Amino acid sequence: MENKSLIRRIGRYFYQEGTVYIILLVLVIFFSIFNPLFLSPRNIYNLITQSTYIVIAGMGICFVMIGGGIDLSVGTQMAVVGCVSGIIMLETDLPFFVVWPVGIVLGFLMGTLNGIIASKLKLFPLIVTIATSEVFKGIAYTITSSKSYSGMPAGFRVLYKTKFLGLPLDVYLAVLVVAVTWIVLNKTHFGRDILAVGGNKECARLSGIKADLIQTLCFSLTGAIFAIATLDMLAQQNMTSATTGPGTEITCLTAAIIGGISMMGGKGNVTGMVAGIFVMQMIANGMQLAGWGSYTQYTVKGIILLLAISFDALKNRPRPMVRNHKENKDMGEKKAA
Amino acid sequence: MLKLEHITKTYPGVKALQDVSLSFEQGEVHALLGENGAGKSTLIKIIAGAIAPDAGGKLWFDDREYPCMTPALSAQNGVAVIYQDVNLVVNMTVAENIFMGRKMGKGYSRKRLNLLAQELFDEYGFELDPAARVISLSPAMQQMVEIARAISNEAKIMIMDEPTAPLASREVDLLFDIIRKLKKKGVTVIYISHRMEEVFEITERISVLRDGEYVKTIRTKDTNRQELVNLMVGRELNETFPERQNSRGDVILEAKKLTGNSVEQIDFQLHKGEILGFAGLVGSGRSETMELLCGAKKLESGEIVLRGQRVRIKSPSDAIRQGIGWIPEDRKEQGVILHNTVLFNTSLSCMDKLTTFGFISKKKNEETAEKYRADLQIKVPHIRQMVINLSGGNQQKVALAKTLAADPDIIIFDEPTKGIDVGAKQEIYHLMNRLAGEGKAILMVSSDMEEILGMSDRIIVLYEGRCAGELSRGEFSQETILRLASGMQKEEA
Numbered sequence: 001m002e003n004k005s006l007i008r009r010i011g012r013y014f015y016q017e018g019t020v021y022i023i024l025l026v027l028v029i030f031f032s033i034f035n036p037l038f039l040s041p042r043n044i045y046n047l048i049t050q051s052t053y054i055v056i057a058g059m060g061i062c063f064v065m066i067g068g069g070i071d072l073s074v075g076t077q078m079a080v081v082g083c084v085s086g087i088i089m090l091e092t093d094l095p096f097f098v099v100w101p102v103g104i105v106l107g108f109l110m111g112t113l114n115g116i117i118a119s120k121l122k123l124f125p126l127i128v129t130i131a132t133s134e135v136f137k138g139i140a141y142t143i144t145s146s147k148s149y150s151g152m153p154a155g156f157r158v159l160y161k162t163k164f165l166g167l168p169l170d171v172y173l174a175v176l177v178v179a180v181t182w183i184v185l186n187k188t189h190f191g192r193d194i195l196a197v198g199g200n201k202e203c204a205r206l207s208g209i210k211a212d213l214i215q216t217l218c219f220s221l222t223g224a225i226f227a228i229a230t231l232d233m234l235a236q237q238n239m240t241s242a243t244t245g246p247g248t249e250i251t252c253l254t255a256a257i258i259g260g261i262s263m264m265g266g267k268g269n270v271t272g273m274v275a276g277i278f279v280m281q282m283i284a285n286g287m288q289l290a291g292w293g294s295y296t297q298y299t300v301k302g303i304i305l306l307l308a309i310s311f312d313a314l315k316n317r318p319r320p321m322v323r324n325h326k327e328n329k330d331m332g333e334k335k336a337a
Numbered sequence: 338m339l340k341l342e343h344i345t346k347t348y349p350g351v352k353a354l355q356d357v358s359l360s361f362e363q364g365e366v367h368a369l370l371g372e373n374g375a376g377k378s379t380l381i382k383i384i385a386g387a388i389a390p391d392a393g394g395k396l397w398f399d400d401r402e403y404p405c406m407t408p409a410l411s412a413q414n415g416v417a418v419i420y421q422d423v424n425l426v427v428n429m430t431v432a433e434n435i436f437m438g439r440k441m442g443k444g445y446s447r448k449r450l451n452l453l454a455q456e457l458f459d460e461y462g463f464e465l466d467p468a469a470r471v472i473s474l475s476p477a478m479q480q481m482v483e484i485a486r487a488i489s490n491e492a493k494i495m496i497m498d499e500p501t502a503p504l505a506s507r508e509v510d511l512l513f514d515i516i517r518k519l520k521k522k523g524v525t526v527i528y529i530s531h532r533m534e535e536v537f538e539i540t541e542r543i544s545v546l547r548d549g550e551y552v553k554t555i556r557t558k559d560t561n562r563q564e565l566v567n568l569m570v571g572r573e574l575n576e577t578f579p580e581r582q583n584s585r586g587d588v589i590l591e592a593k594k595l596t597g598n599s600v601e602q603i604d605f606q607l608h609k610g611e612i613l614g615f616a617g618l619v620g621s622g623r624s625e626t627m628e629l630l631c632g633a634k635k636l637e638s639g640e641i642v643l644r645g646q647r648v649r650i651k652s653p654s655d656a657i658r659q660g661i662g663w664i665p666e667d668r669k670e671q672g673v674i675l676h677n678t679v680l681f682n683t684s685l686s687c688m689d690k691l692t693t694f695g696f697i698s699k700k701k702n703e704e705t706a707e708k709y710r711a712d713l714q715i716k717v718p719h720i721r722q723m724v725i726n727l728s729g730g731n732q733q734k735v736a737l738a739k740t741l742a743a744d745p746d747i748i749i750f751d752e753p754t755k756g757i758d759v760g761a762k763q764e765i766y767h768l769m770n771r772l773a774g775e776g777k778a779i780l781m782v783s784s785d786m787e788e789i790l791g792m793s794d795r796i797i798v799l800y801e802g803r804c805a806g807e808l809s810r811g812e813f814s815q816e817t818i819l820r821l822a823s824g825m826q827k828e829e830a
Contacts, residue, residue, distance in 0.1 A: 189692045196685055199674035206633060206663065206671050207685040207739060208654035266676055 019311070020259050020275040027279060031286035038289055048167070051281045052174040053233040054251060058277045059181040059270070060225030061252040061261075066185065067218030068198035068265025069118060069125040073133035074226045074252070077110045078245025079140035081230040086149040086240040089156060096156040104227045110136065111223020115216030125219075140242035148241030152234060160235040170232045177228065182270040194218060199266025254301060255280045257308040280304075338363040338525050339494055340397035344390045346379050346549075353379040354390070357551040359544055361494070364523045366516060368536045368557070370569055371546035377529050380546070381496050384527075385418045386411035415493030417486075419500055423479040425471050432467035435486045457489055461518050464511065475620070476503040484515060495519065496527040501535055502756070505618035505784075506819065513539050532785070533562050545569055569759060578791030579763070581770040584610040585794065589778045590630075590643055590661075590747055597637030598625045600802040607747065612769060612779040614793030616786075617822050622802035623782040624666055627749050630780075631656040631663040657686055662745030664736050666752040666782070668729070672736035675725040679717055680706045682724055682735050686743035709738035713768060730761025737768070748772060749780045754788060766792060786815055798822050 031038040057074070064071045085103045088094055114132055118125045154161075159170050185191040196204040197214045205211040229248075234240055259276025261268030283304070284297055340360040346353045354376045361367050369377050382388045384396070386406030396403045398414040406414075425434050430447070432454035440450065447468075454467035463481055471479055480500060487495055501509050516526055516539055528540055536543060537557060545552040545568040552568050586609030595603040600622035607613050615623040628634040630641065632650040640647050643659055650656045656663070665671035673682050683706045684691055691701045706720040713734045717727060724735055733753065740748060750769065754762045769792060773779050783789045789796060796808045798821035805821040 187696055189688050189695045189697060192681070192684065192688060192697060195677065195681070196674060199677050200670070203671050203674050204685065206631075206653045206665060208652075208657035208743070209685065209688075210652070210654060262676075266674065 018260075020272050020279065023258065023279050024275050024282070027282050027286065031282065031289070035286070035289045038286060043285070043289070045167075047278075047281060047285050048171060049236075050285070051277060052168075052170045053229045053236065054248065054255075054277050054281060055174045055274060056177045056232060057226055057229035057248055058252050058255055058273050059177050060222040060229065061249075061256050062181055062185065062268065062270060062273050063194065063218045063225070064125075064222040065256055065261050065263070066198050066265060066268050067194045067215055068201060069115075069215060069218060070253075070263070071111070071114060071125065071129045071219060071222050072249050072253075073110070073114060073129040073136055074222065075246035075249040076133045076136035076140060077107060077223055077226050078230040078233070078248055079240075079242050080110065080136050080143075081107050081227045082234050082240040082244055083140050083144045083149070083242060085231060086152065086234060087143065089153055090149055090151070096153065096158075099156065100231060103231050104224050107223040107225075107227025107230070108220050109223070111226075112216060112220040114223070115219030118219065119212040119215040137242070137246070144242050146242055148239055148244075150239035152238050157235050157238065159232065170235065173228075173232065177225065178270060178274060181225075185270060190214075190217075195266055197265075250301065250305065251280050252277070254305040254308055257305070257312050263309070263312060338399065339384070341380075341384075342395040342397070344380070344383060344394035344396075346376075346383065346388070346390045352549050354383075354549045357546070357549075359551060359554070361525050361527060363493075363525055364520050365542060366520055366526045366528055366540045368528045368530065368540040368543040369546065370529075370536065370543055370565060375546040375569070376549040377546055378498070379549075381418060381498060381527070381529070384411065384494075384496065385416055412490075415491065416496065417490060417492035417494070418496045419480065419483050419487065419498065421499050421502055423476065423483055425479060425482060427470070427472040429471060430467065431465055431469050431471060431474070431482050431485075434471055434482055435467075435489050437486075439490075454485070454489075457485055461485070461488065461515050462511070463515070477505065477508045480504070481512075481515075484512075488519070492524065494525045494527065496529070498529050500528075501530060501532060505620070506786075507618070507823070509535070533565065534787070536565075537562075566759070578787075579767050579770055581773065584774055584776070586610045586776060590641070592626075592630070593640040593642065595626065595629050595636060595639040595641070597639075598629055598634040600625045600629070600799075603629075603639070603799075603804055605797050605804070605807070607778045607780060609746075609778050610773050610776050611794040612773050612781055612792055614789040614796040615780065615782045615799060616789050616796050616818050617799035617805070621799040621822065623799055624751055625802070626799070627663060627751055627780065627782060631661050631749060633663070657743050657745070660744070660746040661749065662686070662740035662743055662747070663749040664733075664740050664751060664753065666755065668732055668736055668755075673724050673732055673739070675732075676723065678721045678723060679710065679715065679727075679735055679738075680720040683709055683720075683738045683742055686739050690742075705742055706738075709742060713738055713741075714764065728758075728761070730757040730764070733757060733761070733765065737765075741772075745777070747778045747780065749782075751782045752784065753781065754783075754785065786818070789818070790815065 037043055060074065061071070081103045084106060085099050088099055088102065089096070114125070114129055117123060118128045159173065160168050162169050164172065185194065193204070193209045193214045196207065196209055197211045201211050201215070230245060233244070237244065255276035256268070256273055257263065258279055259268070259272035259274070261273060280301065283300060287297055287300065288294070338361050342358050344357045345355055357376070357380065369380065371377050379388070383390050384406065386408040389405040392404070394404070396406060403410065426437070432447070432450040435454050435457070436445070436450050440453070451467040458465050458467065463485055465478060465481055465485065471482060474482070480503065500512060504512060519526055528536070530536055540557050542554055543557055543560065543565065544554040545565065547569060588606050589609050590607040592603055592605050603626050605613070615626065617623050625634070629636050630650070632652045632655050636650070641650060642648070648659055650659060650661070653663070669675055680702065684702050687705065691697055691705065703720065709715065710717065710720055715731050715734045715738065717731065724732055727735065753765050753769070757765065769779060769781070781789070781792060790813050794810060796813065796818065798805045798808070798818055800822055808817060
């Protein structure tokens, strides 16, 4: 009996929260059977180094989604931050330690704009960020005249070029960002406020939490963290244009949902998010090794997103018990609102 | 008319109903009584065909026998259920909602439907406008629309699940008139309510369920309140409301001409150690006044004087800092965060006390949660239990724990026992008394007449957003409150 309930508890954990780890494991087995190169040290190194900026970006998505919002403009925010920082570095001689804060502040401001519109005007974050996404896209194309910029200064690329214990510095940056995010969300006053606002904004407000402020700050932080991700990406890829960045939002969103961050907010953990990102990266990497073109990847990623949201909806559906009848309805109403 | 035989329903680990046999006669109003979790809802759902009972039970409609029902089958047999939360298309008119799915399309113009609906309303005495959009109606009126729809469907058995919960007392009278007319037409009404006075007023027979088991069916005129309570809880209750020493202290809060949020010129004083009740009909501005006090809504004019000093409360967080805690009426939407733990919820209003330099002290957090779990007797296996899995009474205690953890001097209870079973109600009452005894000042809004009479030291009655009068303990009576609440003077006969 005792034993059975333990197995059931473990089973339930994996069903409720740990699904992502199972998917990760299945993918590793799947790809390594099809291609022995998949588990080669070289490929693992690639997988890790190529994932750094996405991992950082994923932490940004954590804040906004756990805070009950969503931000679809992050991809074009990346384009704006990338282009502005790239142009500054190429056109002027400003050193990287000036470019970094400029980029981060820019991202912070774009996020804040989203946050203020969404919380003060009480609009759906989804619609707001679709609109601002177009605005940012226009800005990115305008300032670059749709040219691409490459050849970033060496000082800036140190982040990717310099290695410590065999790994580029930005890997440590990503680890740091993940650690800080985890601490903020789990151990601080601010993090708890975010979870409360994401869980039930009205209740949070009535409990004395400044809900509008917290929600806006979530968007701001997302913008700032995406700016960090962008600068890391720029150091890696050594080029930028108005089309570098857009698309990341879908990868991050999918990873978040696979990683157990609820679309309704108030739930989710950082480790799940990281695992979700590696699921997405492994699919891309594995398919590349298998020789499938990068266009097929769009289709596959889209299908995975569909599966992930279906599963998310399925497991959040209350089990068919009598007293859950009303709660089911409540949740439906919340979604509709 | 309708007979249930040996109905059992088992859920994994729980017996929701155990061998229940019951019969309902044509044209009777039959009350189902029982605490929350006694199995009333399960029974209704079985009759309505929403869930199937375990094998072995039988349902008889007249002389037709069924092992279980489906929603279609049950509608065919004339069963209609009026649930607490309405189920209407809010953007359509009253008449369209009533005739939806039956009288639609060719030959049924909006005008004709309105006429048909009006005929129905005249016959039963509904005060409804057939052309009004449902969205513009109050919850009470929406419920009336549901009842009208069931009538026009020629329902033979109408099940009403706590129909009076959203109603003000005048509307309750209206509902009872309708029920009486239904009875005359031979419709069986199965009436579920927590409010005893209503059960005595309207029903002929009462069946009591307890913990999923059928206890007894009695004629309403052969029984009394005490007996019913005993049957329901299976133990002797000393009195409905616990005794308390009046320990009234100094004035702590004074409201001067509060205006805004659809109330005007509200004046009152609140003393330490007293329970001040706010009575009035639904929409009279009781909760709205509380929202002003705790910063949820903006005050247009007027002053709040707290401990002798004028304060400005601009947000709920200001109110909490000033020592005003509020337990809102809508527990699930405003009181607690359902999809998180008891531990998390209890920390929400007192985060400043649990953190150093912005970091949460796990120890302090757990200590606080455990303290209130023990103190308020929140029945959870573990403080990391999700609040959504708790019963209504325990959810209310979690909301209370959250408020108390911020250490307020003034606690506002808005409908503290709404939808809570008898046992948990008693516990909440004891807690309120204990808090008052400790010198906290308590404001209580309640639509439950017994509760407001039984718990309050003084009562302020509101009518249409204004103070209609103040009653001290000696002047308490149901009649006086009702008179004031419907806009009459205290002394008018």
